[in-house]
Amino acid sequence: xxxxxxxxxxxxxxxxxxxxxxxxxxxxxxxxxxxxxxxxxxxxxxxxxxxxxxxxxxxxxxxxxxxxxxxxxxxxxxxxxxxxxxxxxxxxxxxxxxxxxxxxxxx
Numbered sequence: 001x002x003x004x005x006x007x008x009x010x011x012x013x014x015x016x017x018x019x020x021x022x023x024x025x026x027x028x029x030x031x032x033x034x035x036x037x038x039x040x041x042x043x044x045x046x047x048x049x050x051x052x053x054x055x056x057x058x059x060x061x062x063x064x065x066x067x068x069x070x071x072x073x074x075x076x077x078x079x080x081x082x083x084x085x086x087x088x089x090x091x092x093x094x095x096x097x098x099x100x101x102x103x104x105x106x107x
């Protein structure tokens with residue numbers, strides 16, 4: 001192999017490796033869940049200072065998309081990004097009052 005061919009092969013390997021590193025992982029699938037308490041706030045951001053656009057109840061099913069770390073409330077700072085399927089309201093609820101089975105990725 002000539003020096004030119006070696007450099008070209010090395011550059012190709014570098015570009016291929018970088019492409020593999022920068023390729024985004026697929027988004028996690030939505031997960032079904034429910035509220036475990038009455039009047040759980042669904043907020044615009046993951047903090048108790050954010051506006052609440054709705055409230056969830058145990059009779060409401062939810063679809064969770066991911067979790068974030070936010071402000072502390074009810075003993076945790078983990079919040080779930082979710083949609084209340086009964087009301088159509090989407091936002092963040094503190095994890096203490098939401099139950100689900102499955103794996104939830106970080107937002």
